Amino acid sequence: MVRPYIPLNALRSFEAAARHLSFTNAASELHVTHAAVSQQVKSLEQQLGCQLFVRVSRGLMLTPEGESLLPVLNDSFDRIADTLDRFWAGQVREKLKVGVVGSFAIGLLLPRIDDFNHHHPHIELQLSTHNNRVDPAAEGHDYTIRFGNGAWHGTEAQFICDAPLSPLCIPAIARQLQHPADVHKFTLLRSFRRDEWSHWLQSINEHPPSPAQPVMIFDSSLTMIEAALMGTGIALAPCKIFNHLLQTEKLIRPFAAEINLGGYWLTRLQTRAESPAMKAFSSWLLSFTPQSVDCNI
Structure with missing residues (x-):
């Protein structure tokens, strides 16, 4: 069976409509009419033999077929644009x-x-x-x-x-940590992985944090370390990444124990x-x- 020829305009109309989830906004971007975009998408659906959009109260929603096609087109159009940019700029750069x-x-x-x-x-x-x-x-x-x-x-x-993760804190806190169990006296700083401190404490045969233990949760170790630098608490973080702060002694690694998660x-x-x-x-x-x-x- 001969595969049907699919015009580039039909693919471009679908890609724009899928990004905006709107024929109107796609038409504005492509400098054509709403009807032109709608017709191009309809033609593409007929050639592919599947529905790419469904209409909902707030506009358009992609079908599973549309969701699978969009990233492929995004990547392809981006690569075409990048290549043309290099030609127009007279550069041989990737x-x-x-x-x-x-x-x-x-x-x-x-x-x-x-x-x-x-x-x-x-x-x-x-x-x-x-x-x-x-x-x-x-x-x-x-x-x-x-x-x-x-x-x-x-x-x-x-x-x-x-x-591997180890406790890191400012020198003033480190001086108060004579034994690993002393970390329970301070606020524990961790990522969104709930059991990090429990794993570290259990690795040295200490009991995990109690439900009453003060804890602060971060979605980035960078912000967690900033909190540690302010003296907010003790961070459980990869010393390999923050070794520059350890070398300048802005942070201290009070205990050698580490866990690899x-x-x-x-x-x-x-x-x-x-x-x-x-x-x-x-x-x-x-x-x-x-x-x-x-x-x-």
Whole structure:
């Protein structure tokens, strides 16, 4: 069976309508009429043999078929636009979009980014930070650096480095910590993972925090460390990432005990083919990332 020819205008009309969930707004963006967009989408649905939108009281909603088609078109149109930009600018440069969890960006990536730019001047690296809750398809990432166990649906993951957690606090608090159980006297700072402090305390045979224990929860270890620097409490954080604060003694690691609940991973969607720029970045990143950092107490 011969596959029907699908005009680019039909795909473009669907992509714009899907982003806006509105034929009217899509028409405004594309400088055509509402009827033209509606007709293009209807024609596309007929050729594909499926419905891409359903009408609801507040406008449009994507069907499962529409949801699966949108990220593919987003990626394709972005790549076309990037390529044309290079032609028009008279440049032979590749763009690389990398989403990176903020703690890794501050602790390990940004201090070395000049080295990447020096060795790969033809690659335009575009970084965006996130708090580990991210949608690589929607944001158009080539790579996404995440913290976890390496298992994300539809994703290829390469291990970068581990990130064991240890208590970190300001010197004034550290002087009051003679024994690990003394952490119960202070507010415990943690991420959204509920059992971090329980794991750390149990690893040294101490009882977990009681329900009455003061706790502050953060969606970013960067803001958690800022709270620790203000003396708000004791943070359970990766010393590898915040070693610069330990070296200047702005923070102290009062106890050697640590727990490993995950690591940093370089990930890409399985649907994203590796470009030369992506291969250059992964090779560079995995060659310098330390597997251990001196975080002596």
